Amino acid sequence: MTSPQAVHFGAGNIGRGFIGLLLHEAGYEVVFADVNADLIGTLQSTPSYRVIEAGAGGVEKVVTGYRAIDSNADPDGLVAAIASADVVTTAVGPNILRFVAPAIAAGILARPVSARPLAVMACENALGATALLRAEVEKHAAADAVGLRAIFANTAVDRIVPEQSGAGLDVLVEPYCEWAVESTPFGSGTPDIPGAHFVPDLAPYIERKLFTVNTGHATTAYYGRLAGHATIAAALADAAVRAAVEAVLAETAAFLVAKHDFPAAEQRAYLEKTLERFSNPAIDDSVERVGRQPIRKLSRHERFVGPASEIAESGGSAEALLGAMGAALRFDAPGDEEAVKLQGMLRDGTDIVATVMGLAPSDALYSGATATVESVRASL
Numbered sequence: 001m002t003s004p005q006a007v008h009f010g011a012g013n014i015g016r017g018f019i020g021l022l023l024h025e026a027g028y029e030v031v032f033a034d035v036n037a038d039l040i041g042t043l044q045s046t047p048s049y050r051v052i053e054a055g056a057g058g059v060e061k062v063v064t065g066y067r068a069i070d071s072n073a074d075p076d077g078l079v080a081a082i083a084s085a086d087v088v089t090t091a092v093g094p095n096i097l098r099f100v101a102p103a104i105a106a107g108i109l110a111r112p113v114s115a116r117p118l119a120v121m122a123c124e125n126a127l128g129a130t131a132l133l134r135a136e137v138e139k140h141a142a143a144d145a146v147g148l149r150a151i152f153a154n155t156a157v158d159r160i161v162p163e164q165s166g167a168g169l170d171v172l173v174e175p176y177c178e179w180a181v182e183s184t185p186f187g188s189g190t191p192d193i194p195g196a197h198f199v200p201d202l203a204p205y206i207e208r209k210l211f212t213v214n215t216g217h218a219t220t221a222y223y224g225r226l227a228g229h230a231t232i233a234a235a236l237a238d239a240a241v242r243a244a245v246e247a248v249l250a251e252t253a254a255f256l257v258a259k260h261d262f263p264a265a266e267q268r269a270y271l272e273k274t275l276e277r278f279s280n281p282a283i284d285d286s287v288e289r290v291g292r293q294p295i296r297k298l299s300r301h302e303r304f305v306g307p308a309s310e311i312a313e314s315g316g317s318a319e320a321l322l323g324a325m326g327a328a329l330r331f332d333a334p335g336d337e338e339a340v341k342l343q344g345m346l347r348d349g350t351d352i353v354a355t356v357m358g359l360a361p362s363d364a365l366y367s368g369a370t371a372t373v374e375s376v377r378a379s380l
């Protein structure tokens with residue numbers, strides 16, 4: 001019997017170090033698709049790579065039996081792989097989904113209607129990333145035809161995978177991981193991926209992950225960089241940074257507990273586990289990686305403005321989140337295209353509250369966000 005096939009877009013850190021690994025462990029032949037020709041060449045010429053879990057309880061795993069396609073150089077091969085695949089996943093970044101959508105649309109249209117529907121799951125740090133991917137796919141293929149041949153499910157993906165220091169394919173990761181996938185789009189026939197956790201309602205999982213792990217991570221990165229720290233673990237060992245992070249996570253914890261009915265003790269344990277993960281001495285995670293793309297991170301439904309808006313709308317205080325947004329605005333990292341653009345916007349008077357944060361004067365967070373931007377501008 002032939003193995004089921006999964007096409008995975010993005011053979012980077014989370015692609016090789018988490019999603020590719022789980023699909024391999026589930027028995028899929030993984031076909032990595034990437035625009036990085038060197039990386040694809042190395043995958044094509046190397047029969048296996050290691051996923052090395054660094055830290056307490058970590059083990060080493062080996063991924064084998066994959067193929068790799070350069071999505072620029074072999075578009076026909078990519079479409080053919082999608083046409084015969086069981087699963088398509090992505091880990092390319094939310095802003096890149098629109099670029100992978102045309103190939104996915106063509107691959108879906110090339111599938112017979114009688115084939116088992118393709119399971120499509122975007123594994124990005126964003127609310128509704130798969131829904132966004134679907135909307136992009138439907139710009140290239142009629143929604144009816146797509147709906148007959150594919151099932152789209154949102155996911156929440158959690159594993160810290162820092163930038164890799166070596167040139168090879170091996171990936172150093174933290175031992176912890178969680179991949180939650182919404183089950184309802186599949187009815188009773190969820191894909192057979194033992195490492196994934198299928199849940200009927202993804203909202204509590206993705207919001208808790210994004211607004212605890214990613215809000216806390218980004219807060220550590222932005223305050224940590226301002227205090228002169230290079231890594232997340234070093235930043236969190238700084239009492240002033242840790243206090244700022246804990247203040248932010250106290251606001252999101254209260255919000256998450258109220259909105260999703262998590263028992264307060266469970267949220268507290270989740271938060272403490274998260275801070276322990278950030279402090280893993282075996283993971284050298286840079287503040288630049290974690291703070292990357294501050295314009296995306298400051299957008300309306302992301303890790304700061306998302307929870308802060310809902311807190312403000314319910315009459316609560318989002319002072320600590322607003323403070324972290326101020327630190328994000330000060331993320332003056334010359335190697336980060338969005339950071340450079342944001343610094344330009346601060347200097348040229350762009351209405352950042354409207355254009356970056358997506359807030360209008362009628363929004364409860366508007367005045368706090370405006371005061372934050374103005375105070376950062378005044379300090380330049």
Ligand SMILES: NC(=O)c1ccc[n+]([C@@H]2O[C@H](COP(=O)([O-])OP(=O)(O)OC[C@H]3O[C@@H](n4cnc5c(N)ncnc54)[C@H](O)[C@@H]3O)[C@@H](O)[C@H]2O)c1
Pocket residue numbers: 009010011012013014015033034035036039071091092093094096099100123124125157158159160161162
């Ligand atoms: N690294 C982590 O700790 C982590 C954890 C959870 C979720 N994520 C999410 O996973 C996604 C990927 O993050 P990462 O850290 O693996 O980034 P990464 O930069 O290591 O990997 C992204 C890969 O996508 C490739 N890519 C870019 N454009 C492409 C295209 N058009 N077609 C195919 N491939 C393309 C890049 O060449 C790169 O290899 C992001 O959404 C991120 O938020 C990352």
Ligand SMILES: O=P(O)(O)OC[C@@H](O)[C@@H](O)[C@H](O)[C@H](O)CO
Pocket residue numbers: 125157158159160161213214217218289290291292293
């Ligand atoms: O990938 P980003 O840029 O959305 O966020 C940076 C980190 O917070 C993120 O990659 C975490 O390491 C990851 O989300 C942990 O699951």
